Amino acid sequence: MRTSIATVCLSGPLTEKLTAAARAGFDGVEIFENDLLASPLTPEEIRARCADLGLTIDLYQPMRDVEALPEAEFARSLRRARHKFALMRRLGADTVLVCSSVSPDALDDDALAAEQLARLASLAQDFGIRVAYEALAWGRHISTWDHAWRVVEAADHPALGTCLDSFHILSRDGDPKGIADLPGEKIFFLQLADAPRLAMDVLQWSRHHRCFPGQGGFDVAGLVRQVLRTGYAGPLSLEVFNDVFRQADAAATAVDAQRSLRMLQEEVGTAPLPPAVVPTGVAFAELVTPDAQPVAGLLGALGFARAARHRGKPVDLWQRGDARVLVNTGPAERREGTRLAAIGLTSPDPAGAARRAEALLAPVLPRRRAPGDAPLEAVAAPDGTELFFCAAPGGDAPDWRADFTDTAPAPADGCRIDHVALTQPWHHFDEAALFHSGVLGLRPQASVDVADPYGLQRSRAVTDDAGGVRIVLSVGPAPTDGTAHAQHLALATDDVVAAARRFRAAGGTLLPIPANYYDDLAARYEFADGELETYRDLGILYDRDAHGVFRHCYTHTVGRVFVELLQRDGGYRGYGAPNAPVRLAAQHTARGFTGG
Numbered sequence: 207m208r209t210s211i212a213t214v215c216l217s218g219p220l221t222e223k224l225t226a227a228a229r230a231g232f233d234g235v236e237i238f239e240n241d242l243l244a245s246p247l248t249p250e251e252i253r254a255r256c257a258d259l260g261l262t263i264d265l266y267q268p269m270r271d272v273e274a275l276p277e278a279e280f281a282r283s284l285r286r287a288r289h290k291f292a293l294m295r296r297l298g299a300d301t302v303l304v305c306s307s308v309s310p311d312a313l314d315d316d317a318l319a320a321e322q323l324a325r326l327a328s329l330a331q332d333f334g335i336r337v338a339y340e341a342l343a344w345g346r347h348i349s350t351w352d353h354a355w356r357v358v359e360a361a362d363h364p365a366l367g368t369c370l371d372s373f374h375i376l377s378r379d380g381d382p383k384g385i386a387d388l389p390g391e392k393i394f395f396l397q398l399a400d401a402p403r404l405a406m407d408v409l410q411w412s413r414h415h416r417c418f419p420g421q422g423g424f425d426v427a428g429l430v431r432q433v434l435r436t437g438y439a440g441p442l443s444l445e446v447f448n449d450v451f452r453q454a455d456a457a458a459t460a461v462d463a464q465r466s467l468r469m470l471q472e473e474v475g476t477a478p479l480p481p482a483v484v485p486t487g488v489a490f491a492e493l494v495t496p497d498a499q500p501v502a503g504l505l506g507a508l509g510f511a512r513a514a515r516h517r518g519k520p521v522d523l524w525q526r527g528d529a530r531v532l533v534n535t536g537p538a539e540r541r542e543g544t545r546l547a548a549i550g551l552t553s554p555d556p557a558g559a560a561r562r563a564e565a566l567l568a569p570v571l572p573r574r575r576a577p578g579d580a581p582l583e584a585v586a587a588p589d590g591t592e593l594f595f596c597a598a599p600g601g602d603a604p605d606w607r608a609d610f611t612d613t614a615p616a617p618a619d620g621c622r623i624d625h626v627a628l629t630q631p632w633h634h635f636d637e638a639a640l641f642h643s644g645v646l647g648l649r650p651q652a653s654v655d656v657a658d659p660y661g662l663q664r665s666r667a668v669t670d671d672a673g674g675v676r677i678v679l680s681v682g683p684a685p686t687d688g689t690a691h692a693q694h695l696a697l698a699t700d701d702v703v704a705a706a707r708r709f710r711a712a713g714g715t716l717l718p719i720p721a722n723y724y725d726d727l728a729a730r731y732e733f734a735d736g737e738l739e740t741y742r743d744l745g746i747l748y749d750r751d752a753h754g755v756f757r758h759c760y761t762h763t764v765g766r767v768f769v770e771l772l773q774r775d776g777g778y779r780g781y782g783a784p785n786a787p788v789r790l791a792a793q794h795t796a797r798g799f800t801g802g
């Protein structure tokens with residue numbers, strides 16, 4: 207199906223919005239009146255620009271407070287409309303959106319609304335224009351899709367149809383079932399938006415918190431399926447009012463938007479995608495650093511050994527048990543300090559995983575192959591993290607480890623990468639969750655808010671069902687210090703107490719946790735003799751859920767990166783979220799002597 211996006215979704219001047227929409231692969235746009243009013247281009251120039259970019263203007267909007275008015279006022283509506291229709295001819299737009307009146311002067315009179323909308327449609331018809339009537343969820347008298355439809359049906363004018371907007375329908379818990387019975391040719395337009403479930407005034411919710419389908423809590427696909435049953439043949443158009451998108455880079459937002467529509471189309475069956483290939487494990491995490499020494503110190507104290515060296519690049523493989531960390535000191539990587547730059551994901555079908563990623567607009571990375579290197583497929587996540595799709599060892603596909611030589615034995619124990627936590631740039635959070643779930647086929651978990659001493663941190667994990675891959679995405683308060691950019695690598699061990707002691711004995715610094723935390727723990731849980739004292743001594747944090755127990759502690763930070771040592775017992779599923787405020791505060795306190 208054709209895809210369209212409202213200019214209100216994107217930041218910047220109109221021309222930048224149009225360029226971003228076209229580059230991301232949209233077929234058309236809805237032009238918001240304010241974007242046109244603020245543009246130095248004439249309507250003819252805007253029309254030409256759209257044509258050059260291969261975009262159609264699918265909708266012009268909105269006209270407000272038009273219908274169910276006393277006659278003298280309605281005459282003024284018609285006068286306004288005549289101007290707008292003349293403008294639309296210059297633009298080359300043939301559908302106008304009229305939203306249900308919010309005017310205190312509007313009368314609660316469906317027959318009058320129908321009669322006046324028919325007169326408006328007659329005028330529109332003279333200009334070759336169609337009127338799409340939409341119920342705003344906060345409309346004064348008409349606020350539901352079925353009410354708007356009844357008025358359109360009563361008006362019975364060929365140039366009058368309805369516009370369905372998923373936000374207005376689903377925010378009111380409207381039942382979209384009856385939509386399938388509408389005549390498809392009378393649905394003149396379909397606007398799509400998702401939103402998180404929030405208990406707030408519906409107008410504020412709509413104007414500030416809409417998001418792209420798949421990023422909120424609405425069943426947008428269910429609604430689209432109903433609409434498709436009618437034979438609706440117009441575009442799928444995104445109309446998202448969102449405070450973050452208004453400020454974010456338009457090009458990235460447009461890609462995020464198009465990705466969400468592609469996933470939606472896959473879900474409703476109108477445009478298939480290469481199937482998701484869910485990764486089964488973390489093959490490696492890659493740190494890039496200008497200075498190998500502090501990283502080697504950290505990994506060495508954690509019990510890792512340098513197990514191999516890349517044949518052609520300054521990259522070392524450090525390993526402990528099943529946890530593998532690449533340390534890259536290549537010259538091109540040195541500018542940004544120590545950071546977690548890449549994740550290798552074990553994939554049952556690396557080429558298939560890359561095909562899906564590409565179909566979902568992930569930038570495909572050059573393979574940067576030296577002669578003889580394993581041809582690794584790689585794409586970039588929205589935050590720039592490189593994701594490598596690695597074949598499982600022992601199969602037919604090339605093994606990334608074949609590129610490494612000087613192999614030495616690594617300590618064999620139960621250590622593995624439990625999760626990788628990546629702080630997202632603030633405007634990429636929803637995009638990141640959609641990317642990791644849609645592109646990688648990982649399941650998004652509930653979003654949690656955690657208090658940081660200087661703001662609020664939101665975080666959300668995406669995981670495979672078996673727990674082989676867990677990526678924790680978070681977005682923090684405005685960057686005031688290093689904690690806002692922090693990334694971490696969480697290592698699961700069979701004995702976190704032993705791992706913490708070993709780390710400290712080897713010269714590592716564990717994040718000190720305030721005594722008050724342990725006094726509170728003592729109040730909440732019963733511990734065996736000496737247990738709590740051990741945790742207090744090592745800075746180990748403790749949590750329980752319905753399944754089991756979680757114990758974890760944190761190392762000092764190198765560059766942007768720190769390591770969490772953890773032990774999951776009895777099938778504990780979370781990440782110790784109740785402890786996160788204490789950890790964040792401790793990291794703020796500790797910075798300065800961490801060497802970060």
Ligand SMILES: O=C(O)c1ccc(O)c(O)c1
Nearest residue numbers: 268303305340371412413
């Ligand atoms: O918030 C509004 O006013 C508004 C305007 C036009 C729309 O299509 C819409 O869904 C909302």
Ligand SMILES: [Mg+2]
Nearest residue numbers: 340371397445
């Ligand atoms: Mg709308």
